[in-house]
Amino acid sequence: MQNKNLKIALIVLILASGIIGIVLYVAAYFFGLLLIAAALVLYYFYKRVGEGSEAAGVWAKSFIKKLYIPVIGIAAAILLGGLIMLATGYNPVIAYKALFYGGFVKNWHISVLNAVPLIFTGLSIAFAFQAGLFNIGAEGQFYIGSMAATWLGIRLGMPPVLSIILIFVIAGAAAAAYNIIPAVLKVKTGAHEVITTMMLAHTAKFLSPIFIRGNGGDPATSSHAYVTDAIRETNFLPFFKDLLPKSNYRLHIGILIAIAVAVFVYYILFYTRIGYEVRAVGQNKNAARAQGISIGKNIMIALLFAGFLSGLAGVNQVLGLDHKMFENLNAGYGWNGISVALLAANNPIGVIFTSILWGALDAGGQYMTRTTQIPASIVEIVKGIILFLIVAKYIYSFFGRKLSKRRKKNIRREA
Amino acid sequence: MSAIPGGNVVLEMRNIVKQFPKVLANNNINIKLYEGEILSLLGENGAGKSTLMNVLYGLYKPTSGEILLDGKEVVFSSPKDAISKGLGMVHQHFMLVGNLTVTENIILGSEPGRGGLIDYKTAREEVRKLSKKYKLQVDPDEIIDNLGVGLQQRVEILKALYRKANVLILDEPTAVLTPQEVDELFEVIKTLVATGVSVIIITHKLEEVKELSDRTYILRRGEVSGECNTADVTKAELANLMVGRDVVLTVVKTGKNSDKPPVLKIRNLNVKDDKNLLAVKNLNLDIKPGEIVGIAGVDGNGQTELAEAIRSLRKVESGVIEFKGENITHLKTKELIERKMAYVPADRHRFGLILSMTVAENSVLGYHDKVPAINSAHGFKMNLGRIATASEALVRQFDIRTPGVQVPAGNLSGGNQQKVILARELSREPEFLLVTQPTRGLDVGAIEYIHSQILKIRDKGVAILLLSLELEEIFALSDRIEVMFEGKLVQEFLPEETDEKEVGLYMTGGKGGVSDAE
Amino acid sequence: METLLQIFNTDLLVATVRLSTPITLAAIGATICERSGIVNIAMEGMMIVGAFFGLIGAMFTGNPWIGLVLAVIAGGIFSLLHAFATVSLHLDHTVSGAVLNILAFGVVRYLMVMFFGHPGTTDPIQFSLKNFQWAIPGLSKIPVLGPIFFNQTPIIYFSFILVIFFTFFLKKTKLGLHIKAAGEHPLALETIGVSVYRMRYIGVLISGMMAGLAGAYLSIENAVSFTEGMSGGKGFIAMAAMISGGWTPVGAFIASLFFGFADALQVRLQIAVNLPIPSELFIILPYVLTVAAVAGLVKRSRPPKADGTDFMIERPE
Amino acid sequence: KEEKAAEPAAEKAALPGEGMIGSMATDVGGLGDKSFNDGAWNGLKMAEKELGLEVRVVESKQQTDYVPNLSGLAEDGSDIVFAVGFLMEEAINEAARNNPDTYFAGIDIWASDASPENFMGVVFNEHEAGYLAGIVAGLMTKEYASSTDKLNDKNVIGIVLGMFIPPVEKYEVGFIAGAKSVNPDVKIISVTSGSFVDQAKGKEAALAMIEQGADIIFHAAGLTGLGAINACKEEGVLAIGVDVDQNSVAPNTVLTSAEKKIVQATYLAVESAVNGTFKGGTRVFDIKDDAVGISGFHSFDSIVPQAVKDAVAKATADMKAGKIKVPTNRAELEAM
Numbered sequence A: 001m002q003n004k005n006l007k008i009a010l011i012v013l014i015l016a017s018g019i020i021g022i023v024l025y026v027a028a029y030f031f032g033l034l035l036i037a038a039a040l041v042l043y044y045f046y047k048r049v050g051e052g053s054e055a056a057g058v059w060a061k062s063f064i065k066k067l068y069i070p071v072i073g074i075a076a077a078i079l080l081g082g083l084i085m086l087a088t089g090y091n092p093v094i095a096y097k098a099l100f101y102g103g104f105v106k107n108w109h110i111s112v113l114n115a116v117p118l119i120f121t122g123l124s125i126a127f128a129f130q131a132g133l134f135n136i137g138a139e140g141q142f143y144i145g146s147m148a149a150t151w152l153g154i155r156l157g158m159p160p161v162l163s164i165i166l167i168f169v170i171a172g173a174a175a176a177a178y179n180i181i182p183a184v185l186k187v188k189t190g191a192h193e194v195i196t197t198m199m200l201a202h203t204a205k206f207l208s209p210i211f212i213r214g215n216g217g218d219p220a221t222s223s224h225a226y227v228t229d230a231i232r233e234t235n236f237l238p239f240f241k242d243l244l245p246k247s248n249y250r251l252h253i254g255i256l257i258a259i260a261v262a263v264f265v266y267y268i269l270f271y272t273r274i275g276y277e278v279r280a281v282g283q284n285k286n287a288a289r290a291q292g293i294s295i296g297k298n299i300m301i302a303l304l305f306a307g308f309l310s311g312l313a314g315v316n317q318v319l320g321l322d323h324k325m326f327e328n329l330n331a332g333y334g335w336n337g338i339s340v341a342l343l344a345a346n347n348p349i350g351v352i353f354t355s356i357l358w359g360a361l362d363a364g365g366q367y368m369t370r371t372t373q374i375p376a377s378i379v380e381i382v383k384g385i386i387l388f389l390i391v392a393k394y395i396y397s398f399f400g401r402k403l404s405k406r407r408k409k410n411i412r413r414e415a
Numbered sequence B: 001m002s003a004i005p006g007g008n009v010v011l012e013m014r015n016i017v018k019q020f021p022k023v024l025a026n027n028n029i030n031i032k033l034y035e036g037e038i039l040s041l042l043g044e045n046g047a048g049k050s051t052l053m054n055v056l057y058g059l060y061k062p063t064s065g066e067i068l069l070d071g072k073e074v075v076f077s078s079p080k081d082a083i084s085k086g087l088g089m090v091h092q093h094f095m096l097v098g099n100l101t102v103t104e105n106i107i108l109g110s111e112p113g114r115g116g117l118i119d120y121k122t123a124r125e126e127v128r129k130l131s132k133k134y135k136l137q138v139d140p141d142e143i144i145d146n147l148g149v150g151l152q153q154r155v156e157i158l159k160a161l162y163r164k165a166n167v168l169i170l171d172e173p174t175a176v177l178t179p180q181e182v183d184e185l186f187e188v189i190k191t192l193v194a195t196g197v198s199v200i201i202i203t204h205k206l207e208e209v210k211e212l213s214d215r216t217y218i219l220r221r222g223e224v225s226g227e228c229n230t231a232d233v234t235k236a237e238l239a240n241l242m243v244g245r246d247v248v249l250t251v252v253k254t255g256k257n258s259d260k261p262p263v264l265k266i267r268n269l270n271v272k273d274d275k276n277l278l279a280v281k282n283l284n285l286d287i288k289p290g291e292i293v294g295i296a297g298v299d300g301n302g303q304t305e306l307a308e309a310i311r312s313l314r315k316v317e318s319g320v321i322e323f324k325g326e327n328i329t330h331l332k333t334k335e336l337i338e339r340k341m342a343y344v345p346a347d348r349h350r351f352g353l354i355l356s357m358t359v360a361e362n363s364v365l366g367y368h369d370k371v372p373a374i375n376s377a378h379g380f381k382m383n384l385g386r387i388a389t390a391s392e393a394l395v396r397q398f399d400i401r402t403p404g405v406q407v408p409a410g411n412l413s414g415g416n417q418q419k420v421i422l423a424r425e426l427s428r429e430p431e432f433l434l435v436t437q438p439t440r441g442l443d444v445g446a447i448e449y450i451h452s453q454i455l456k457i458r459d460k461g462v463a464i465l466l467l468s469l470e471l472e473e474i475f476a477l478s479d480r481i482e483v484m485f486e487g488k489l490v491q492e493f494l495p496e497e498t499d500e501k502e503v504g505l506y507m508t509g510g511k512g513g514v515s516d517a518e
Numbered sequence C: 001m002e003t004l005l006q007i008f009n010t011d012l013l014v015a016t017v018r019l020s021t022p023i024t025l026a027a028i029g030a031t032i033c034e035r036s037g038i039v040n041i042a043m044e045g046m047m048i049v050g051a052f053f054g055l056i057g058a059m060f061t062g063n064p065w066i067g068l069v070l071a072v073i074a075g076g077i078f079s080l081l082h083a084f085a086t087v088s089l090h091l092d093h094t095v096s097g098a099v100l101n102i103l104a105f106g107v108v109r110y111l112m113v114m115f116f117g118h119p120g121t122t123d124p125i126q127f128s129l130k131n132f133q134w135a136i137p138g139l140s141k142i143p144v145l146g147p148i149f150f151n152q153t154p155i156i157y158f159s160f161i162l163v164i165f166f167t168f169f170l171k172k173t174k175l176g177l178h179i180k181a182a183g184e185h186p187l188a189l190e191t192i193g194v195s196v197y198r199m200r201y202i203g204v205l206i207s208g209m210m211a212g213l214a215g216a217y218l219s220i221e222n223a224v225s226f227t228e229g230m231s232g233g234k235g236f237i238a239m240a241a242m243i244s245g246g247w248t249p250v251g252a253f254i255a256s257l258f259f260g261f262a263d264a265l266q267v268r269l270q271i272a273v274n275l276p277i278p279s280e281l282f283i284i285l286p287y288v289l290t291v292a293a294v295a296g297l298v299k300r301s302r303p304p305k306a307d308g309t310d311f312m313i314e315r316p317e
Numbered sequence D: 001k002e003e004k005a006a007e008p009a010a011e012k013a014a015l016p017g018e019g020m021i022g023s024m025a026t027d028v029g030g031l032g033d034k035s036f037n038d039g040a041w042n043g044l045k046m047a048e049k050e051l052g053l054e055v056r057v058v059e060s061k062q063q064t065d066y067v068p069n070l071s072g073l074a075e076d077g078s079d080i081v082f083a084v085g086f087l088m089e090e091a092i093n094e095a096a097r098n099n100p101d102t103y104f105a106g107i108d109i110w111a112s113d114a115s116p117e118n119f120m121g122v123v124f125n126e127h128e129a130g131y132l133a134g135i136v137a138g139l140m141t142k143e144y145a146s147s148t149d150k151l152n153d154k155n156v157i158g159i160v161l162g163m164f165i166p167p168v169e170k171y172e173v174g175f176i177a178g179a180k181s182v183n184p185d186v187k188i189i190s191v192t193s194g195s196f197v198d199q200a201k202g203k204e205a206a207l208a209m210i211e212q213g214a215d216i217i218f219h220a221a222g223l224t225g226l227g228a229i230n231a232c233k234e235e236g237v238l239a240i241g242v243d244v245d246q247n248s249v250a251p252n253t254v255l256t257s258a259e260k261k262i263v264q265a266t267y268l269a270v271e272s273a274v275n276g277t278f279k280g281g282t283r284v285f286d287i288k289d290d291a292v293g294i295s296g297f298h299s300f301d302s303i304v305p306q307a308v309k310d311a312v313a314k315a316t317a318d319m320k321a322g323k324i325k326v327p328t329n330r331a332e333l334e335a336m
């Protein structure tokens, strides 16, 4: 039992270096990465202490096994993207150098900023997927969340932390409420959520200008505000630069909130009754029902919580980055949220990484265009290919089978 | 109907091996079919009978081995090739497209007409001619979904005949038929044979083998364990070959009916089916503690709806269900579970388990919101550690063969999956057990184990309602048999005072409350 | 008020047909696809691919008919990815559809830059299918019906013909029968020797070609230019039309007309209603109606039984 | 940032701007809009030729790209960065504030008191151009409707707007004021499409107007407006273009265009940066500079009666003389 103290010490160390590492890293301090790596090594050590070296080995192996399809997919997509660039007259070496330098080094802060809303919409879509539902209209809930956050942000003047928390809760709830419509329709009439949430996304998008006009500009002289008034400064999310002066001035703590929420969603899904029921309904409705789990209730929970999470994406953009709401955002957080959720196989923790990857590809793509004038849209293709290759993971066994068949045939022919 | 040894061999399968990813379904099988004979393939569930025939029919590709037709080797790369060589197959599960007409189903894939168009007139004519010729009456324009199983089977046979099959494979054709329909089918088979068709029939019913076939192959665990002229062997010998040991064909029940007052009372129950028609009509039933009531009936006579109504998975139109004096008609499934009412559903994959979840997670399904699965009575956080320990105990107690409790339930074999369900339901000390088709698709060993477990809790005083399509099972377990026909309980029997023939007669409406007199 | 009444005229109905055509085409395509058992939510993406290639063809050859053919081919080829993913790779249909939508928009954006040097939108083309508007002699003179049905542009005529063709296709042809069987009970079809895979590939291919045609309508007949995102959710509205239409071509056509009407009305109401009502409230009308339609305000019917299911005879690990 | 420490001090080489970089970020409309994005890009290219600097352009895909693109262009070495379009107002102020060593210019964007020194707003009096276009439309649709069979006697004209932002509003109210000044009974249908990039939407709106009898349709809707012009072409009515001379889009349809000289304005801004005369604040281009107005009538020159041309000339003179006060927003228009 002398192990016990060692274990506690290890946990504290892991958590401390992990959290500090993450904070520093996302605030664009690269040695944060070292701390994160240290935390991982410590965790490995902790596993050895706890369950013997074998368990740690199994854990590491299964982790690596989980990673290899994404890694192959990304590598293949990069290769294919390079071929496409070659075919269309660009130098892929120059392009990728700029892309990675821009996305992961020079403009890392933009990658992080891009990732924040994606983590939320990705979580939203992943959570709904776990319940067997496809929240394809996350973008709409994002708009609702943004509107509610802006409305409150302009008006709420309580002590800072309190009103920020209130805004998070209320605006998230508003977005959740928006998803009541598809949820109820799904439960009562079976209307497919792919169509209903999608249509409601369009609706929310078109309604936002009305809201913006009502909350911006000087109503006496004009009715054409395309942007709302700024929210109160007390309602801004804190910036990293206040604590860590070298950090980029736009980088706000939304990324930490996002990571925390991702961990929370993971906990809900795999450690609580709600998550258990949601997954049960998602994986086998009939069995869940026969064992007394209410399908309707869990559809409601899943879609509402998904709406809440997408709403938080909007809250973060408003409170952290824009401090107001624009018309015609053209944000595409809904579609990209689908990508990151699928890439992460609907695992909330995975969503963090896939979102950062996506954000970095975008940021790097812009950097690439600015410096080399190679069109950033190549990134869209690379993203599409990555997605296809990872999601269609049977593609490897499919071609593997084809190959082995041919080989067999050849051998037979030779015989 | 005598065997024709030394006649022409129309078909031969040599050294057939079929390996599925995890199962060696056929291991080096050799069979021969002579012209004009009825050959039966006998074997317990999972022995590899269907697989073998699907290989023959070109649906599966054999891992190795060859098929000879009239002495020449043939390779079937799809059923199309097999059909063109004169093979016809009626599958274990009907291969009929429900929303198409009889004619469309029969001609599907070999439609008359030119240039991609279907000549419906000719098609209908041909179907009429065929059904007249073989005395298989069906309405060519009826939609399949509107037909009963007996008629659907006729369509299946017509489908094969339309394709001019001279070798007809019938995979468990009698499983869903009433005894009377079985007799009719056998007549049809005999007329077919008289016109020169050779027939392979799969079954695991010994009487049918004896009654119909000339020769028999017995399959066991993917291998041929015996081959004989049917006339030369007894049923007991066949059974022995089938399972590889002497089988006790009836389980011995001990104890007697309890005389306590009933715990479950059903009064004037009416339930509708998916088509919004009354499927359960004015049903009354009592079950006492320590009693097993078996409901016998042909599939589709309202058993599913009854079970679902009791489990509160289906709306009750009218009537009352009472449990221990409490009206539970409109309670939720969850509340039934809280009242210690357990349920073993018929279709374990669809209703019993969540295949992608682990054995441990499955072992608390339905009880996941009760201590000790969660930390407290109104708990939120699941107690994963305790769930794992408890399910490990169940695995040991119920002899569930699994590599561990943290593997997906889908990785287990059918029998072991069923054991997971049984373990989950029985370990909760239920006071009532609704059990439907508990042994479907399982082998004899597993069946025996499950039957003994059901009897064990009966002896502990649990009231049990058993719904099964297997009359044998009903007879083996029930203290009291109720026959269900067209949504009603038409007759009650004590198992020792009746036999399968008599019950079968009631099941098919041959006797009892057929007319809707009221 | 006077203007409000004024908008209910033949022009409104002509606009209804004009606006419903892309929905009709996509809805029929989706119908055939789902009858074969594959759910295709990538109609939107396939439409945009078709629209883009239609414009490329029309612009660079000067011949809109070549554009039309190219659009149909491009939609078809793109749809084969969906067929490959869902049929051969056994991927979940919705997931594949979502991925392909994303891929389609990415590919088109890149190609925009390749061809035009910028994303966004292209110049209008001078010679489009609009130039082939054809008033059928005699018939086009019938009051009301004439202008609606007999004085139209090519793809609108095609859409009428295709409604009839696909109705006939499903009812009377061997291929149609096989496709229906593939979506209803695929194993039954396989056991009589017809390849379910092939039928489903064909079903998806038809939907892709129809989506391509719908896209061509958008780019080279209606807007006579290409804009990223010009499909504006019509692919999804088409799916709603397919559902409301009970998975039949005629039903899909009628439902599409309804959505087209909502859209046509919306634009005119903006003009006619002189109240200070934000125009956005009109714009959302078709979307709201779509939600209402799938929610069952329109008659419900049964989807094909094996719709959205995977088919595999021997399941590998 | 270090590498560009060398201030844009005029280093007298062959061409004054050599070694400098001028760049722009488009708004979501992007290049190819035949309007202000294209105009600004042409201005930069003109500067490339005349002044010898390197030019770069980057497209913005979405609202959130604006700040990174503008700041990024500065960080990556540009000496002057253009933000094109009113929608980038917030972004350019922020970028300019955070990159004090780079010049920023915003087309259609006002510099406010809070704007930093290194930011120049370049704006136009669109309402003056709109006013002249309105006079042409107001006269042609009624009094001179017989001069071409593309016009009818219903006395209805239309306006298709993109997003409702100040430059668009100025075009609209100027147009209405102009039309009403010569034709008080004219019915003017105005539709806000909410988009600068949706040709199909613009077309459908124009078609609906034509159904209502409109025979001249003006647009201030970027690409959306190209759809409107197309509708006019198909239905055989007249259109009035915007920002640049859009006659080439549909020569027999576009009667004239309400113009603002973005190319020149952009060039001038670059030049000032190269010369070191760049000044912060707002630079308004108006009719007195001949920076706004209407373009020629091209093939319609013989059809448009002299009286119309005279009316335009008179209004131009009056505006220059300050005798006409053109409203700049709907409230002012209402008040008239």
Ligand SMILES: Nc1ncnc2c1ncn2[C@@H]1O[C@H](COP(=O)(O)OP(=O)(O)OP(=O)(O)O)[C@@H](O)[C@H]1O
Pocket: B020, B021, B022, B023, B024, B025, B043, B044, B045, B046, B047, B048, B049, B050, B051, B052, B092, B204, B441, C313, C314, C315
């Ligand atoms: N497509 C398949 N993939 C993998 N395994 C299969 C497949 N089909 C059958 N099996 C397995 O092959 C074995 C033989 O199955 P088969 O269906 O041939 O049995 P059977 O003798 O027909 O049984 P039953 O009497 O229940 O119909 C079983 O273990 C079964 O689980």
Ligand SMILES: Nc1ncnc2c1ncn2[C@@H]1O[C@H](COP(=O)(O)OP(=O)(O)OP(=O)(O)O)[C@@H](O)[C@H]1O
Pocket: B022, B023, B045, B046, B410, B411, B412, B413, B414, B415, B416, B417, B441, B442, B443, B446, C315
């Ligand atoms: N259709 C199938 N697809 C994939 N795997 C299958 C299939 N059918 C069976 N298996 C696998 O084959 C193994 C044996 O299954 P099967 O149901 O035949 O067992 P069994 O030998 O009949 O055992 P039991 O006596 O418990 O029923 C299991 O691991 C099961 O997962």
Ligand SMILES: [Mg+2]
Pocket: B045, B046, B414, B415, B441, B442, B443
């Ligand atoms: Mg088995």
Ligand SMILES: [Mg+2]
Pocket: B049, B050, B051, B092, B171
């Ligand atoms: Mg079988």
